[in-house]
Amino acid sequence: MILLRNVTKRYPNGHEALSRINLSLDRGAMAFLTGHSGAGKSTLLKLISLIERPSRGQIVVNGQNLESLSGRQVPYFRRQIGIIFQDHHLLHDRSVFDNVALPLVIQGYRQPEIARRVRAALDKVGLLHKENAEPVTLSTGEQQRVGIARAVVHKPAILLADEPTGNLDPHLSREIMQLFLRFNQVGTTVLVASHDLNLISSLGKPMVHLNEGRLQRREAEA
Amino acid sequence: MKRRRALTLPPVHARFQAYGINHLRALVFSLGKLYRAPFSSALTLLVIAVALTLPTLFHVVLNNLQQVSPQWSQTAQISVFLQDSVADEQLPALATRLAQRPDVAVALPVTRAEALEEFRAHSGFAEALDTLGENPLPPLILVTPALEHGSTTTLEGLVNALNNMPEVSRALMDLQWVQRLFSIMEMLQRATLVLSLLLGLGVLLVVGNTIRLDVQNRREEIEVAKLVGATDAFIRRPFLYGGLWLGLGGAMLAVVIVTITILLLSGPVQALSQLYGGEWRLGGLGFQGTLALLGLGALLGLAGSWITVNQHLRHIEPR
Ligand SMILES: Nc1ncnc2c1ncn2[C@@H]1O[C@H](COP(=O)(O)OP(=O)(O)OP(=O)(O)O)[C@@H](O)[C@H]1O
Ligand SMILES: [Mg+2]
Numbered sequence: 001m002i003l004l005r006n007v008t009k010r011y012p013n014g015h016e017a018l019s020r021i022n023l024s025l026d027r028g029a030m031a032f033l034t035g036h037s038g039a040g041k042s043t044l045l046k047l048i049s050l051i052e053r054p055s056r057g058q059i060v061v062n063g064q065n066l067e068s069l070s071g072r073q074v075p076y077f078r079r080q081i082g083i084i085f086q087d088h089h090l091l092h093d094r095s096v097f098d099n100v101a102l103p104l105v106i107q108g109y110r111q112p113e114i115a116r117r118v119r120a121a122l123d124k125v126g127l128l129h130k131e132n133a134e135p136v137t138l139s140t141g142e143q144q145r146v147g148i149a150r151a152v153v154h155k156p157a158i159l160l161a162d163e164p165t166g167n168l169d170p171h172l173s174r175e176i177m178q179l180f181l182r183f184n185q186v187g188t189t190v191l192v193a194s195h196d197l198n199l200i201s202s203l204g205k206p207m208v209h210l211n212e213g214r215l216q217r218r219e220a221e222a
Numbered sequence: 223m224k225r226r227r228a229l230t231l232p233p234v235h236a237r238f239q240a241y242g243i244n245h246l247r248a249l250v251f252s253l254g255k256l257y258r259a260p261f262s263s264a265l266t267l268l269v270i271a272v273a274l275t276l277p278t279l280f281h282v283v284l285n286n287l288q289q290v291s292p293q294w295s296q297t298a299q300i301s302v303f304l305q306d307s308v309a310d311e312q313l314p315a316l317a318t319r320l321a322q323r324p325d326v327a328v329a330l331p332v333t334r335a336e337a338l339e340e341f342r343a344h345s346g347f348a349e350a351l352d353t354l355g356e357n358p359l360p361p362l363i364l365v366t367p368a369l370e371h372g373s374t375t376t377l378e379g380l381v382n383a384l385n386n387m388p389e390v391s392r393a394l395m396d397l398q399w400v401q402r403l404f405s406i407m408e409m410l411q412r413a414t415l416v417l418s419l420l421l422g423l424g425v426l427l428v429v430g431n432t433i434r435l436d437v438q439n440r441r442e443e444i445e446v447a448k449l450v451g452a453t454d455a456f457i458r459r460p461f462l463y464g465g466l467w468l469g470l471g472g473a474m475l476a477v478v479i480v481t482i483t484i485l486l487l488s489g490p491v492q493a494l495s496q497l498y499g500g501e502w503r504l505g506g507l508g509f510q511g512t513l514a515l516l517g518l519g520a521l522l523g524l525a526g527s528w529i530t531v532n533q534h535l536r537h538i539e540p541r
Contacts, residue, residue, distance in 0.1 A: 051540050081452035103450040
């Protein structure tokens with residue numbers, strides 16, 4: 001489902017954030033991406049979601065070689081992916097409901113369908129009662145969960161999460177991870193970047209370790 | 223290649239459906255935005271309206287002048303002064319001959335004595351004339367041209383033909399003012415063109431600037447929308463409608479301003495026309511003119527936002 005071959009990412013300032021990465025994640029699999037701060041976890045996720053382009057190497061996602069995707073096709077490509085950001089990227093001028101509805105609005109869903117799916121997604125992250133709230137009135141953890149709801153509302157084939165539990169207490173973190181496990185159980189391919197070694201090592205999923213932009217070890221096979 | 227496209231692009235009917243829904247949403251959204259920022263919207267609309275009003279008023283005035291000018295040149299007369307050798311008795315025959323010309327409507331003979339009477343009555347030089355003792359005036363024929371339209375060239379042709387007649391000493395057209403009018407109208411026409419181009423450009427810039435600020439204010443929203451798979455067309459759409467509304471709204475306001483101005487002017491103009499014994503009415507924009515102005519406003523608004531949005535959207539990419 002996700003395949004990286006010899007991928008190097010050098011930022012315009014010359015910094016090499018990723019060096020010769022080889023990685024593959026099968027359809028329906030789930031893995032964790034770990035590593036120190038600055039190791040290149042976010043960069044890797046950005047390459048997979050075409051926010052950045054690799055300097056060298058090849059990336060294949062859902063059967064599509066990202067190199068050959070034209071600018072016009074990028075939006076349609078991104079619709080297959082749900083992305084949860086390190087900083088949740090919520091829009092503060094609209095309600096929680098409207099934030100979560102955005103991917104569906106963009107894809108031209110009808111209003112009743114949008115309402116149904118948004119409520120289902122909010123229900124999954126336990127925020128159904130906050131649908132009319134403004135994002136600024138939510139706690140950081142709640143905002144993070146709104147971001148998760150937005151990432152899954154259109155039932156993407158792939159879910160990418162960058163530190164989704166960074167701001168959550170241990171209990172809530174575990175709940176969120178359980179949520180990802182459940183998405184994975186229904187067939188979604190999931191890749192989660194996280195520092196929280198304690199938590200993720202208890203979940204029985206393979207871990208990919210990055211160190212200074214290099215792949216170090218894999219604790220289990222994906 | 224085929225496989226990839228099939229994977230990335232949704233089926234055609236779904237795209238059409240999404241297209242319709244998206245258009246409707248963008249339209250409602252962009253209207254709502256105008257409504258939510260009434261002061262700045264009103265200000266922008268007013269600027270656009272003023273920029274559209276000026277050339278439109280020029281245009282209307284020009285149209286009116288063009289409509290009345292044939293009447294004016296028809297009322298113009300040519301004074302045909304005859305040679306001293308022409309006797310008063312010859313005058314009626316000569317006048318009849320002139321009146322037979324197709325480009326002459328009326329030819330009125332004026333004898334020396336009649337000319338003197340006329341001169342005495344109107345010039346205020348009566349006493350000066352009396353001291354001369356002898357009548358210095360030549361006989362003349364007043365010719366009213368029969369011209370289809372007030373084009374100066376045929377008038378000049380008639381005057382030249384009259385001048386070439388042996389009995390004529392001089393044919394004078396008191397038409398210089400008509401010629402001036404035509405020159406002024408030509409100047410006005412060019413001025414209107416230049417003004418229209420400049421102010422049209424102004425509307426483009428005003429709309430462009432408004433939309434540019436709007437794009438910048440919504441940078442974050444655009445980034446997020448791109449991240450969750452919004453196409454450029456989707457992102458562009460509300461801005462395009464925004465520009466369209468600005469242009470159309472400004473044009474509507476301009477129609478109102480122009481109409482009011484014409485109403486204000488029509489009283490004095492009618493009074494003026496009666497002074498000259500005419501029956502001209504100040505014409506307004508008319509149905510077609512109104513439609514054209516509205517269409518032009520909408521088009522300028524759309525173009526202004528299109529140019530700006532395309533320019534700025536490229537630089538906004540998710541990070
Ligand atoms: N846009 C950029 N331009 C230049 N350098 C960048 C850019 N983005 C990231 N980097 C650098 O690339 C390296 C990897 O960054 P990245 O954000 O991928 O790390 P990370 O593993 O996600 O770290 P963290 O756990 O703190 O989020 C860092 O050294 C960072 O300074
Ligand atoms: Mg990071």
